[in-house]
Amino acid sequence: MLSDHDLEAALKRYRVAEPPSGLGPAIVEGAARAERESKYEWIWGPAAAAAIVALWLSVQIAMAEEPVDPVREAEVAFIAESLGGGEDARAYAELIVPKQPIVDPSRVFEEEPWQER
């Protein structure tokens, strides 16, 4: 029966394999690549934030409704009701009531274009 001493002596006749010659260069290359990649990491945060803001703005713009002209709306409702109401009557009323440009009351007292100072 082998003693612990004999067994250890047997084990010490051998050594664990050495690393292959390419391992060191591969490890150093990995570190160099990590260093290169980290130099551009700072861009992604602000770029992502800018993309989110742009997306939010475009959604807000798309969701913005046309300003409602209350006078026209009343005319459309009157005509639709005169025609008997319902979706078809409404659609017809929308077609025949012209859309007027909405006048900004704040500009009413501005000078007319043909007036000169």
Next chain:
Amino acid sequence: MLAQTVAGLYEAYGPRLYRYAVLLLADRAAAEDALQDVFLQIARALDRGGFDVTFAYLATTVRNTCYSALRRRRRRSEVAEPILEAASPEATEEERMMIDQALKTLPAEQREVVYLKVFEGLTFQEIADRCDVSINTAGSRYRYAMQSLRRALSPGVSRAE
């Protein structure tokens, strides 16, 4: 700069860490992968903020990486590539193959203790500290490992005079 630092660490500790990983994993290719993972982790950590990288820190990281790899490994891989090389004129190929195979059949925890005791020359207290176990556990693992190796090797290993 970072690459130079890592190159210096590999030169100082790489081969010793590789041998540790080979014994833990009983697989040279897996040990190469483990070491590349560890040094990449170290490179990224150094890049975020410098800190003192010691051998003890690296050894612990290698150990943790190897045990994670062992947990992910579904079953023991039948690796033909030897993990031992001859280191003495008394070494024989037949004996090397027997010891190689016997080590591969040990549980990783026992193989680790054998490596640290026989090949690194650590005391049982140092082994206990490295493995984060009690000195009694380190001793037990070594005893069981030696019993298994003795059973596997007795007929074929030459006795010292």
